[in-house]
Amino acid sequence: MRDPHELYEVSDDLPELxxxxxxQALTGFVDAGNATRLAREHLAATLEGQLVATFDVxxxxxxxxxxxxxIFIEDRWHSYEDPRLELRAFTDAGGVPFLLLTGPEPDGQxxxxxAAVIALIDRLGVRLTVGLNSIPMAVPHTRPAGVTAHxxxxxxxxxHEPWLQRVQVPGSAGHLLEFRLGQQGRDALGFAAHVPHYVAQAEYPAAAELLLSSVSTSTGLLLPSDALRAAAEEVRSDIDQQVAGTAEAATLVQALEEQYDAFTRGRTGSNLLASQSGPLPTADELGAELERFLAEQNRGENPGG
Incomplete structure (x- = not known):
């Protein structure tokens, strides 16, 4: 392996951490409901950050x-959105510093x-690493969002009770980081928020709120979530309206509610993990309707966006 230290540069002026x-909230792996993106964007927008390290993308x-x-305008290239993979320091509502790793998941190496991230963990005295993720599940939006903790x-x-027994999934750089840290006897954990599979392609802020509240509970950090909670209530109302207007959709949601309630009572039987396409044709149809509805709502709130 080439020297991992050559993959990053550390800022000269490091804060007291x-x-x-x-x-860890990298982009590129499964992000149902865009929950991981919403969570990291919310932290960056509500808290003041300081650059700690940048990676050679x-x-x-x-x-x-x-x-x-x-962006091309008339006769020239106007701008280029260069990808950035970086580590920033933030301070929570109680004045406690924490680090946030964001950017595209590496395609290779x-x-x-x-190894580079672990070197930074050593250098910066990190006590715990937490990964964020969200996955599509055969769950209804009318029940509290669940989370798989590992x-x-x-x-x-x-x-945290397990939702899954044994399952094989595609690997990710973030999960490999947690696995390697575990092999070295270091503390690391992760949360995967459960998103109703029929809205997996839309924004689902309830899952983002759950991710941040899970981090707060497990680490003691006081992370802001009020704006996400308000957005979640609006999305819930939008979905409720759409479901109420379609008998088939209402029937499907009711079936998911019954399955969810039975599962949570016994924690056995059906596996609620769902693919992006959904296990039921009616779920696909409902998902397409809801996604179109939410997209139209977003366009109405952001004309020309």
Whole structure:
């Protein structure tokens, strides 16, 4: 492996961090309901951050598979949105510093990238790493959003019951980071918010709020979530209206409610993990209707956006 330290540069003026928590919220893996994106954007918008380290994306990103957008105006190139993979320091509502790792998930050199992040964890005295994720599930929007918690030690996620037994999923750089930290006897955990599979392609702020509240509960950080809670109530109202206007949709949601209630009572039987396409044709149809509805609502609120 090439030297992982050559993958990043650390800022000259580092803040006083103590023993911070590092929240990992990379882009590129499954992000149902855009929950991880909403969570990290909310933190960046509501808290003042300071750059700590930047990664050399030219070594990590395949531009042909994820081409950065460029703006062309009349007869010239106006701008280029260069991808940034960086580590920033923030301070929570109680004045406690924490770190946030954001940017595109590396397309290659995962082991080297993970080694680089672990080197930064050592250098910055990180005590705990927390990963954010969201997955589509066969659950109704009318029930409280659930979360799957995982960790390198069971003691880190006391109070969280497992939703899944054994499942094989595609790997991700963030999950590999947690796995390697566990192999080294370090503390790391992660949360995957459950998003109703029929709105997995739309924005679902309830899942983003759940991710941040889960981090707060497990780490003691006081992370803001009021704006996400308000947005979640609006989205819930929009979905309720759409479902109420379609008998087929109402029937499907009722069936999901019955399945969800039975599952939570016994925590056995059906696996609620769902693919993006959904296991039921009616769920696909409902999902398409709801996604179109929410997209129209967004266009109405952001004309020309």
């Amino acid at each position: 103590g023993k911070p928590v590092l929240i 030219d070594q990590l990103i395949d531009y042909r598979s994820r081409r950065p957008p460029m 995962w082991e080297r990238f993970v 960790a390198t030690r069971r003691e880190l996620i006391v109070g």
